[in-house]
Amino acid sequence: MSPPANSLPANSPLANSPLANSPLATVGSPMTAQQVLDREFLEVRARVLKIAATLDRIDRSAAPAADAGRMEQIRQGLQILLSDAPDRARQVQMLFSLPYRSDWPQQLGVPLENRG
Amino acid sequence: MDYFDPHIHMVSRTTDDYATLARMGCVGMSEPAFWAGFDRGSAASFRDYFRQLTEFERSRAANYGIAHYTWLCINAKEAENVELSREVIAMIPEFLERPNVLGIGEIGLNKNTKNESIVFLEHLDVAAKYDELVLIHTPHLHDKYLGTRMILDMLVKDARLKPQRVLVDHVEEHTIGEVLDRGFWAGMTLYPVSKCTPARAADMVEQFGTERLCVNSAGDWGPSQPTAVPNFIFEMRRRGHSEATIRKIVYENPLTFFRQCRRFQFAPRL
Numbered sequence: 001m002s003p004p005a006n007s008l009p010a011n012s013p014l015a016n017s018p019l020a021n022s023p024l025a026t027v028g029s030p031m032t033a034q035q036v037l038d039r040e041f042l043e044v045r046a047r048v049l050k051i052a053a054t055l056d057r058i059d060r061s062a063a064p065a066a067d068a069g070r071m072e073q074i075r076q077g078l079q080i081l082l083s084d085a086p087d088r089a090r091q092v093q094m095l096f097s098l099p100y101r102s103d104w105p106q107q108l109g110v111p112l113e114n115r116g
Numbered sequence: 117m118d119y120f121d122p123h124i125h126m127v128s129r130t131t132d133d134y135a136t137l138a139r140m141g142c143v144g145m146s147e148p149a150f151w152a153g154f155d156r157g158s159a160a161s162f163r164d165y166f167r168q169l170t171e172f173e174r175s176r177a178a179n180y181g182i183a184h185y186t187w188l189c190i191n192a193k194e195a196e197n198v199e200l201s202r203e204v205i206a207m208i209p210e211f212l213e214r215p216n217v218l219g220i221g222e223i224g225l226n227k228n229t230k231n232e233s234i235v236f237l238e239h240l241d242v243a244a245k246y247d248e249l250v251l252i253h254t255p256h257l258h259d260k261y262l263g264t265r266m267i268l269d270m271l272v273k274d275a276r277l278k279p280q281r282v283l284v285d286h287v288e289e290h291t292i293g294e295v296l297d298r299g300f301w302a303g304m305t306l307y308p309v310s311k312c313t314p315a316r317a318a319d320m321v322e323q324f325g326t327e328r329l330c331v332n333s334a335g336d337w338g339p340s341q342p343t344a345v346p347n348f349i350f351e352m353r354r355r356g357h358s359e360a361t362i363r364k365i366v367y368e369n370p371l372t373f374f375r376q377c378r379r380f381q382f383a384p385r386l
Contacts, residue, residue, distance in 0.1 A: 029322045030356035039354075089316070093290035097261035098228075104266055108230040112269065115237070116244060116276035 051078075117363060118385060120370035121145040121345050123222070123251070123285055123303060123332035126173050126184070127165075133335075133342050138180040140346045143367075144382060146185040146374070147173060148222035148251050151193040153337055159203035162190065166207075170214040183382055185374065187221030187251045188212070195226070195235035205238055212246055218377045219243065221251025222285060225263040228255060237270060244276035249377050252284045254291065256311065264291040268298060281376055283330070288312055292320055301328045301373055306344035314344065314351040321352070326364045330373070 029036070055074075058066050073095060080091045105112045124145050126134070137145075147169060149162075156162060169186040177184035188211055190204040211217060223239040225232045243250045252271075255263035267284065271277060279299035287295050287302045288311065295302045304317040312320075317331050333344035341347065345366055352362045374380045 026325050027322050027357070027361060087289070089319070090289040093288055094261065096258055097290060098258050100262050100265040102269075104262075105269070108233060110230055110233045110237070112237075112273045115240075116274045 117141050117349055117359065117366065118143045119345055119349065119366035120330075120374075121333050121335070121342075122283070122330050122370045122373070123148060123305060124335035124342060125150050125337070126177065126335070127168055128337035129335060129342055131176060131179075134177060134180040134182060137342060138182055140343060142182055142345070143385060144183040144185070144370070145177065146187065146218055146251075146370075148187040148253070149189045149191060150222065150336060151191040155194050155197070156200075159200065159207055162204045163207060166211045170211060170216055174216045183216075185216045185218045185380070187218055189220055189223045189239055190235065191222065192224050192226040192232050192236070192253055192255075195232045196229065198231050198234060201235040202238065205235075205242060208242055209246060212248065213379070215379055215381070217379065218374060219249030219251065221249075221283075222253040223250065224253035224267055224285075225255050226253075226259070228259055228263045228266055233266065233270065236267070240270070240274055240277065244274065247378075249373070250277065250282045252282060254284060254286045256286070260286070260288065261290050264295070268294060268300075271300070272298060280328075283373060285332070286311055287320075289316070289320065292324055296324060296328060299328075301330065301369075303330045303332055305332055305334045306341070306348055307334055308339050308341060314348040317348055318351050318355060318357075321357075321361075321365060326361060326369070328369070328373075329365060330369050331365060 031039075058071075077092050077095055080088050080095065083091075085091060101107065104110075119141050121137070121142055122145070124147060126145065126147050127150075149165065149169065152165075156165075166188055169188070173186070174184045188208050190201045195201050208220070220239050220243040223236055225236060240250070242248070252267060254260055254267060264284070264287075271279070271282060280301070283301035283303055284291075284295045285303035286305045288304075292302055292304075304320060305311045306314050306317060311334070321329065331345055331348050333342050334340050335342035335344070349362055349366060352365075371382065374382070
């Protein structure tokens with residue numbers, strides 16, 4: 001791959017993310033952090049409240065208990081939100097994704113060689 | 117602002133939707149062949165569907181000054197039936213030279229199965245044989261990452277296909293980087309339930325730039341908004357992005373991708 005057209009500076013919050021070596025020219029946000037917060041605060045507050053109310057509802061609901069695996073996924077997702085990582089959306093997506101294995105063609109019996 | 121919706125299922129929409137989209141600046145759209153919400157029972161059903169896509173929808177859109185283009189395939193949700201899929205794939209070439217056909221699509225995976233993979237590869241054979249553009253559906257929710265990686269594996273192993281002639285749709289935060297880094301086009305589908313919101317799409321533009329990136333509405337028979345692309349334009353404007361940046365994503369990029377199709381003709385508004 002050719003050298004990045006816009007390598008991120010070492011002190012960029014994205015410097016350690018998969019975006020750091022992308023050859024793509026980013027656009028960046030025209031808004032300041034305070035402007036983003038001002039615009040989004042009420043919506044984020046409402047969403048946090050919705051999650052809290054949902055967890056409360058699960059706790060006070062009758063048996064059988066909620067599926068432990070999915071509840072653990074939700075807890076891990078909330079931990080990602082509390083981190084300082086620059087790519088929390090990508091990390092949450094990965095948390096809720098099936099894993100990839102490069103030997104899937106052999107596992108499924110789908111020949112990929114000798115095409116074209 | 118004039119815009120294209122490169123992925124919208126207008127057979128599921130009313131004529132009033134065409135009028136609304138025209139008023140909001142839609143000058144062109146492309147409609148991939150899709151699942152009808154139920155599995156069709158015969159190749160004859162697909163023949164009628166392909167006629168609808170290449171004849172009726174084209175004229176319905178033209179009544180509102182919208183150029184309608186389409187893509188042909190049997191969708192991944194029906195690909196478990198390999199026998200039916202092969203009958204439909206064999207029928208595709210007789211429709212390929214119709215003037216509003218852009219290529220093969222939306223092909224891809226749904227539950228990432230062996231049969232879906234086989235049918236996907238056989239669609240790629242048609243695209244390679246007839247030198248057609250390809251539009252790709254990637255799975256949703258927990259299947260998306262695995263399915264997208266499987267699709268990319270199948271694409272890069274096929275030397276007949278040029279990445280710049282393939283658009284991988286429904287990308288999200290965890291799949292967009294790899295699609296663009298490998299030289300493919302990427303589409304962000306704006307959807308109220310799964311897929312992506314206008315705000316998250318704008319976030320990805322800010323992080324990944326505007327090259328080889330499009331947005332679309334899907335606008336199908338399920339919960340969806342055919343006006344999602346104007347919603348994205350509005351979100352970008354609210355953030356202070358330039359008209360040139362927005363126009364590149366919603367107008368110039370789809371045109372650049374579509375112009376690789378030898379049949380594609382479009383007259384911009386004067």
